[in-house]
Each structure stands twice: as structure tokens, then as C-alpha cells.
Amino acid sequence: MNIKTLLFISSLVLGIISSSSVLADDKEDYKALMDMATSDTMVMMPMRDGVRLATDVYRPKNAVGKLPTILLKTPYNENKLQRGSLRMAKLAVKNGYAFVIQNERGRYYSEGEWQILGHPRTDGYDTLSWIEEQEWSSGKVGTFGCSSSAEWQLGLAAQNHPAHTAMVPAAAGAGIGKVGRYTEQGNWYKGGVHQTLFSIWLYSVQQNLAPRFPDSLTQKQLQRLRKSYDLSAEMPEVDWKEQTKKLPLESWFENINGNDGPFLEMVKREPGDPEWLEGGLYHDTEDFGVPALWLNSWYDVSQGPNLDLFNHVTKNASDPEVRDNQYMVIAPNLHCGFWRIPKYDDLIVGERNMGRVKMDPDALIIEWFDYWMKDAKSDFKKNNSKVKYFTMGANEWQTADNWPPKSSKPVTLYLSSAGEANSLYGDGKLQLTKSSKSEQDNYQYDPMNPVQALGGSVCCNSGASPGGSYDQRAIEARQDVLVYSSEPLDKDMEVTGHIDITLYVSSDAKDTDFTVKLVDVDPDGVAYNVDDTIQRARYREGYKTPVFMQKGEVYELNFSPLSTSNLFKAGHRIRLEVSSSKFPQYMRNLNTGGNNYDEIKAVVANNSIHHANQYQSRIVLPVKTVE
Structure with missing residues (x-):
């Protein structure tokens, strides 16, 4: 024609x-x-x-x-x-x-x-x-x-x-x-x-x-x-x-x-x-x-x-x-x-009411x-x-002259356990004091059975994984998810700004990923995700030159900061999930140390989080103080 x-x-x-x-x-x-x-x-x-x-x-x-x-x-x-x-x-x-x-x-x-x-x-x-x-x-x-x-x-x-x-x-x-x-x-x-x-x-x-x-x-x-x-x-x-x-x-x-x-x-x-x-x-x-x-x-x-x-x-x-x-x-x-x-109704983001x-x-x-x-x-x-x-949890707007607000001060929470932080039913804790016990938490990451994505900062993926905030307890029930929770808070704690996370990790694989997720847990146990991130171990020293892991070695892993404004109310717990996948939001690491994009075979990685003595895995929260 x-x-x-x-x-x-x-x-x-x-x-x-x-x-x-x-x-x-x-x-x-x-x-x-x-x-x-x-x-x-x-x-x-x-x-x-x-x-x-x-x-x-x-x-x-x-x-x-x-x-x-x-x-x-x-x-x-x-x-x-x-x-x-x-x-x-x-x-x-x-x-x-x-x-x-x-x-x-x-x-x-x-x-x-x-x-x-x-x-x-x-x-x-x-x-x-x-x-x-x-x-x-x-x-x-x-x-x-x-x-x-x-x-x-x-x-x-x-x-x-x-x-x-x-x-x-x-x-x-x-x-x-x-x-x-x-x-x-x-x-x-x-x-x-x-x-x-x-x-x-x-x-x-x-x-x-x-x-x-x-x-x-x-x-x-x-x-x-x-x-x-x-x-x-x-x-x-x-x-x-x-x-x-x-x-x-x-x-x-x-x-x-x-x-x-x-x-x-x-x-x-x-x-x-x-x-x-x-x-x-x-x-x-x-x-x-x-x-x-x-x-x-x-x-x-x-x-x-x-x-x-x-x-x-x-x-x-x-x-x-x-x-x-x-x-x-x-x-x-x-x-x-x-x-x-909505002009006249509440905004529901995932499952969380704002x-x-x-x-x-x-x-x-x-x-x-x-x-x-x-x-x-x-x-x-x-x-x-x-x-x-907008501060979630308080569900109100706030204003500032800077980001983050100058009134935010760092509060460090340390990961701790008796070596059994696996799942929601484990003994993982977040605490203000450093751990002196030489314990570590171990889990097995199988790329063919990755932890599923449920909520988070997501867009444009045609429904492959949902965005927003959801109850994470089904995810936290897995043995390949480490769960660290604070004691119930005795007063409100507003976290506003960038959140820094440092983990000390080891693996028997040449390369693997580590994920972290910040969660707000209400008195009934409902666990709403606030923010999350991921880090590939081979890029721990920068993105220009990959450096692979050696079995038996412990490495410091610093993550790109999380960001939020969330009021953890009195009676709530602050929780951190640690794992090695959030799929399909993030492409799973096959753990081989290879290209990943052209591979079809995977290696099961035995991964560990260390949190004692010189290996103080931690999260630093920007806590807004009343001036």
C-alpha cells in the first residue's frame, strides 16, 4: 500500500x-x-x-x-x-x-x-x-x-x-x-x-x-x-x-x-x-x-x-x-x-492505612x-x-528547612542473638548495647527458592511484585530470613532521614547478595515494611572492580542508606530482616561469581551474619528529637 x-x-x-x-x-x-x-x-x-x-x-x-x-x-x-x-x-x-x-x-x-x-x-x-x-x-x-x-x-x-x-x-x-x-x-x-x-x-x-x-x-x-x-x-x-x-x-x-x-x-x-x-x-x-x-x-x-x-x-x-x-x-x-x-478517604498504600x-x-x-x-x-x-x-505512623505532614531535619540525631541499634535468629520465631534482637557473645547467625540461600518480594519501593514491573507496605509475617516465617526485633518501645520514636546499615558477613560462595528490610511491628504483631535495600558482595569495595569472597573470611558490608519518615509508636517494635534475596524485585544472585545474566545453573550459598566483638553489625537510625 x-x-x-x-x-x-x-x-x-x-x-x-x-x-x-x-x-x-x-x-x-x-x-x-x-x-x-x-x-x-x-x-x-x-x-x-x-x-x-x-x-x-x-x-x-x-x-x-x-x-x-x-x-x-x-x-x-x-x-x-x-x-x-x-x-x-x-x-x-x-x-x-x-x-x-x-x-x-x-x-x-x-x-x-x-x-x-x-x-x-x-x-x-x-x-x-x-x-x-x-x-x-x-x-x-x-x-x-x-x-x-x-x-x-x-x-x-x-x-x-x-x-x-x-x-x-x-x-x-x-x-x-x-x-x-x-x-x-x-x-x-x-x-x-x-x-x-x-x-x-x-x-x-x-x-x-x-x-x-x-x-x-x-x-x-x-x-x-x-x-x-x-x-x-x-x-x-x-x-x-x-x-x-x-x-x-x-x-x-x-x-x-x-x-x-x-x-x-x-x-x-x-x-x-x-x-x-x-x-x-x-x-x-x-x-x-x-x-x-x-x-x-x-x-x-x-x-x-x-x-x-x-x-x-x-x-x-x-x-x-x-x-x-x-x-x-x-x-x-x-x-x-x-x-x-483520595480527597475524602484514607490512602491505603499496599495494606497500610496512611x-x-x-x-x-x-x-x-x-x-x-x-x-x-x-x-x-x-x-x-x-x-x-x-x-x-509525610510522617507515616503519625500520619501527618511536617515541614523543615533541610533534609534531613536538623533535629534528627543518630541512634545505633546492634544486632544480637544466641545464634538462632532464623525466622520470626528465632531469638534475634535489636539492642542499644553491643554484643560481647561470639555468636553468628547462619542461613542457606538457594537461588532456586528465593525469598519473595512483598511490597517496597516498586514501580513499572507489570505486577511482577507489588509496591507499598504489607504485613511481612509470611516472609519472616522462612528459615532463610533472619529477624532481629527490639523490645516494645516505652515511648514514641520518630525516625526521619537516612538510615545507615553495616553488616559483617561471610559465605562459602564466591559471591552472593545480602538484603535488609526495616519493619514497623505493632502490638498485635502486624509487621509493615518501611524500606529495604540490597548489596552484592562483589561490589563491597566499589563498583568499578569486583572483588570476590573467600570462604572463612568476614567482610564489612555497607549498604546504600534507607530513607523514611516513620513514627514507631509506643508499644511497637523496630525490626530488621536480613536475607539474600527479594525476588523478583531484585534479580537473584546465582552465587557462582559469574556474569549471572548468561547463567542457568546456581550454587547454594551458606551465608552468615556476625554481630559480636569486632564484628558489630548495626543499624543507625536518625531519631527526631524534640527541641
Whole structure:
């Protein structure tokens, strides 16, 4: 079928497709937007190398004077304004902004080859320049987005474009390479362990096998085409709980007829590989040039790096105005769940009730942009502290001028047992005093029977493992999970900030993983997970050069910090779980010392946690004191 035939069919179909094919639930909002906006769709915006990016522009009707702009850039299908993008378009236009939405290079009708995060330093910069030059533009652009639409903003902020006036990155962790104490390389790794969410996510977004149309098509022809051909590949459904069990890891896409794309290259790339510096990730070796309102969540992937990035910019940005104008909100929701917090009911995150979480993200975002991009500044600074965070357990919002609050002081709890901390029914303890008994806890980690993931900081894994907070007692009943609990607290203890964990470990395997999970146990025994992390032993001395374990040797293992604000109430216990897997959230270590991604055989590891004499395994809690 040639292009003329395609265009003819498109013109016929156009007559029966209404409201730009928006979803039924969005039709009312779309009509409201069209009533108040003029639209210029399928503008093929040229980049410096001649590649053109598909862009839509919405402006308030009868607008007087130059307009500030809110820009949303995305790898997802925006041929139809829907859900979050439609909501933001309507919000922007209603409040006197032009709204520009653009598909990343190589996505849908945007030309070129796709790269994760969409070339923020070049395509992002050129897009800002294009907006700045439009006759309707005030020259002030604010960038907005959640998840992928937030993550590209970080690399762009390092370029300090003169039009980039303000930004709202929400749930932006996968845009961070290395920052502070975290080397996650865009959430691909945690503690050197592959987070399977990224492979699962790639299955749905890297399928760039759609047809391409000639570059010579006019804007009107492209508008017609887009209404009937959205170029969105519909991938077959996959049971990822089952798929993640299959070995080797590198064969996952082959088994389900997926397009390999960057998947095969990335599963082989180690966390310290210099290739991570070549893409769109932001690293803490860069400057940062834009005032930002950060929206983060306690049960979202990469909340720790997000908090460290906020601190990095606050302390290190070369421009004092940028340093002094970083604001952050930390809510108790899941990934990008700010707009799903109930207005009139309690928020349930997994199984844990957070109470009434009052938050209006849209009002907050507009107030932020109004302050920076309008002549009549809003009262954002009068109405907001530098940091606003939700304390779970107390189920209330608090404010601070720094993160963590200066009132948080370190309290160390030491692991202890008589050598039988295995399971919920063992004798593991968390205590204020060091242990003098030369005891250790032993367990067997079998990669073919890994500890299952239940809750935590999870997103985007198509249901392979749930996110949020759940009762962990079924997990804690396993013999390969060590459980250390404090005595019931005699008074409330608020833990707010970064939590440091040091374990002394040994194994008869060359390499293995160690997991830790912080848990809040109520008087009835219900054990809600607060946060968790993992560390691959071969990377204990850094991510550039793996160092393998020797049987009989004890090694100090320092984990990437946990992060939370949680009130452990009087009568509750503080608990730490230690094991070697949380699957399929984290890819299991096969314990061979090999590549892991190309292996099908596993080694059972006999692992030990030491907590006496010179080996004081411990957790350091940032306890907020009353000033």
C-alpha cells in the first residue's frame, strides 16, 4: 500500500473519529480544553542535526501579550491527549500558559533513533530555544513531568538554558546515574543488583518496529495520519512473575518474541561501566541551573537518590539563586501516585492505612510556576517550606528547612542473638548495647527458592511484585530470613532521614547478595515494611572492580542508606530482616561469581551474619528529637 492510499484511507476514517480519539473518560476534559485553547498539532520541530520531533502546542484563546510555557516531553504515546497529559494541558491553559507536549526522538511520529531519556542535553536544549523564539512566547519555560517525563529534565537542567526558568520533576529517580552515596545508574541497579523493573519496562517501550512515513509530508497530512495510525506497537501480554523465573536472564525477550533494543546491551553492562556516562543520566559531577520543586514518594523506586540529589543541588549548584530555591515534597504514595490520593478517604498504600493525606499537586505546581514565570508572583514561598514530608505512623505532614531535619540525631541499634535468629520465631534482637557473645547467625540461600518480594519501593514491573507496605509475617516465617526485633518501645520514636546499615558477613560462595528490610511491628504483631535495600558482595569495595569472597573470611558490608519518615509508636517494635534475596524485585544472585545474566545453573550459598566483638553489625537510625 503506497502513501497516497494511506492518506486516502486516513481522510475517510477522520470523519468518524471524534475528539482526536481521546478515551471516553477524557472526553469532557478534552472538550473543555478545546473550548479555551487554540491548538497547533504535529509541528515537526527541527533539532540541530535536522531530525524533527513531533510537537503539539496549546495556547489560551484570545490571550493578550506574551505567554509563559509549560513543557512536557515524553517517550509515551501522546498522539491522543489523555489522562495526565490532558489534565496538565487543561490546567496550564486555564491558568494562562502555553502548553507544549513533545514525543522524544525516535518515538511515534518523532524522527530519529530513540535513546533512553531522549537526548536531554541536545534535543531538550533545542526545544527550549525553539519555544523561546516563538512570537507568542515570553521566553520563560517551565518543564514538568512524572517518571520518564521528569527524568529527562535533570540532564537538561545541567545545561542551564536561559529560557529554562523553573522545573517540576516528579518521581525522577531513573534520571540519576550516580549521586552522593547512590550508584543506581537510572534505577538499573541497587547495590550492584539488577532491578528487574527496568527490563520489564523496556519490553513495552523499546518496540520501535512501526512503519515510517516519508519526511516530505505536510503538517496537515501528518495530522490526518496520526488520527488513524498512532504507530504504537501493542505487545502481547506477559506473565512477568513467571517470565522472571526463567534462566538465563539475557533470553527473556527471545522467549517472548520481544525486540531486544538496548536490553541485551544493558543487562551485560556492569554498574561501574563508563558507558553510563554517555547517555542522558544526570551525575553529581555536573552543575544544576534551575529552581526546582521536587515531588517524591516514600514507596517509590529510587527515593534515596532523589533525596540525595535534592541535597546535592542545594549545596553544590554554582548559582546561589538555584541553591536557595530547591523545594521538596515527600508523600507516602506509590510511583506517580500524587494525583491518585483520595480527597475524602484514607490512602491505603499496599495494606497500610496512611489516614487522610491532604495534597493538591495541581494547585502546588501552578503556584510554583506562577512564582517564577509571571510578573505578578504567587505566594508560593510564603505558603511553603523548603521541605514538606509525610510522617507515616503519625500520619501527618511536617515541614523543615533541610533534609534531613536538623533535629534528627543518630541512634545505633546492634544486632544480637544466641545464634538462632532464623525466622520470626528465632531469638534475634535489636539492642542499644553491643554484643560481647561470639555468636553468628547462619542461613542457606538457594537461588532456586528465593525469598519473595512483598511490597517496597516498586514501580513499572507489570505486577511482577507489588509496591507499598504489607504485613511481612509470611516472609519472616522462612528459615532463610533472619529477624532481629527490639523490645516494645516505652515511648514514641520518630525516625526521619537516612538510615545507615553495616553488616559483617561471610559465605562459602564466591559471591552472593545480602538484603535488609526495616519493619514497623505493632502490638498485635502486624509487621509493615518501611524500606529495604540490597548489596552484592562483589561490589563491597566499589563498583568499578569486583572483588570476590573467600570462604572463612568476614567482610564489612555497607549498604546504600534507607530513607523514611516513620513514627514507631509506643508499644511497637523496630525490626530488621536480613536475607539474600527479594525476588523478583531484585534479580537473584546465582552465587557462582559469574556474569549471572548468561547463567542457568546456581550454587547454594551458606551465608552468615556476625554481630559480636569486632564484628558489630548495626543499624543507625536518625531519631527526631524534640527541641
